[in-house]
Amino acid sequence: MPESVKVATIQDLKPGQGKLVQVEGKDIALFNVNGQFFAIDDVCTHAGGPLSEGTLEGTTVTCPWHGSKFDVRSGQVLGAPAQKGVASYTVKVEGQDILIEVSPA
Ligand code: FES
Numbered sequence: 001m002p003e004s005v006k007v008a009t010i011q012d013l014k015p016g017q018g019k020l021v022q023v024e025g026k027d028i029a030l031f032n033v034n035g036q037f038f039a040i041d042d043v044c045t046h047a048g049g050p051l052s053e054g055t056l057e058g059t060t061v062t063c064p065w066h067g068s069k070f071d072v073r074s075g076q077v078l079g080a081p082a083q084k085g086v087a088s089y090t091v092k093v094e095g096q097d098i099l100i101e102v103s104p105a
Pocket residue numbers: 044045046047048049063064065066067068080081082
């Protein structure tokens with residue numbers, strides 16, 4: 001059974017913003033796309049750039065280091081130099097709280 005972990009509240013990030021959160025020691029990038037929240041691994045598959053610090057346009061985040069693009073909904077890679085996508089996580093909003101679903105190790 002996956003469990004849900006509170007990582008932020010909806011006031012913590014405005015539309016178009018990303019935020020680094022940690023769940024069980026893992027760095028996860030949380031994004032606000034017009035009030036909808038999405039979560040993917042923070043670590044770019046190219047050379048480890050922090051995707052939470054990337055530029056968000058619509059549902060696409062651009063890595064701040066060398067410009068790889070990822071879909072924040074699925075973690076799928078949309079633009080080189082990265083070749084591989086990143087993991088994505090199910091996000092739930094309960095009241096003011098943003099929760100990420102993680103599978104227990
Ligand atoms: S580390 Fe992300 S594009 Fe190079």
